[in-house]
Amino acid sequence: MKYVLYVLLLAVVVVAVAGLWHLYRVSFVNKREMAQYAGKSAEVKKDLGKVLVVYYSLTGHTKEIADKIQTMTNADIFGLETAEPFPTGAKLHLTVKNQLKTKKYPALKQLPDLTGYDVVFVGAPVWWYTAATPVLSFLERADFQGAKVAFFSTQGSNRGTFLPDVTSLTKNAEILPDASFNNMGKEYDAAVNAKIADWINGL
Template sequence: MNEFVYSYPTKVYFGKKTAVDALAKELAGVGQTVMLAYEEQAEAARPTLRQAADVEGYDIIFLGLPNWWGDLPMPLYTFLEETDLSGKTIIPFVTHGGNGFSATVDTIASLQPQASVSDQGLSISRNDVSDAQGTVSEWLSGLEASL
């Protein structure tokens, strides 16, 4: 199975002590990130991405995102509007504060109408991220069997 992973602006850490240490260092900037995301969403901003994604050789795209107030993060709009994923399968996974996927899967499908958006995505509450390694492993095993 070939895959390309694109995730912005959040990072999900799985592991033991080193992951906790890395996450603790980033938490200081979370408030700034949340405010930036809120401002970008209010303005319907399309932030410039640092580099274009080369997805040519991939059939399956794992698209990771945080659910920001029931919507995609604005840089993901930029990515989906600028990148042609026609003929590819998009498998979304999301972290959230209580809203699951909300309408994000439908939004992805509307921005990439020539792609197949899987209904086998994974939704993880921010409260469960630190203990989600087993859930993620099970999800990936199930996906591998169905692809």
């Protein structure tokens, strides 16, 4: 009995240490990346023409990035909504995993009108190392009508196969360079703004 308790305690300690190491590593990577944007301008100088930002956000982080892009490019913006709300807690993870496994993505309340846009930004959080299923659902149905498309992701640390997954579903579009944004604290807001501006100016 004592041996079993010892093994269980050791397992808990190993998991805890691994979790702390992951958090430390992510924090280090974020600090190193954002350092290169410290003090840089967040001004967008490039004229992209008529711009639309399409995004899905469950927790609000992707919306924050989408709002920043909208402001910097004077774009229209469209937040995707599912026809039925996602469950919470463990059921959410099981639901998403099943959607990805079966490739039966959730129905959406409405699709944006993509007519007449020169550039469309499409943003999604990363779920199970790919794009959130509402965005995959949108891409299955969307015809970009020759527009240029720039993807952006938000994630804890690893975006997995986000980019090949979204580009493989994109129809009638020229794919522009993408960007990714780790979840990080408000102390990095200025650097994040500079990163977004640097990305847009390079498109």
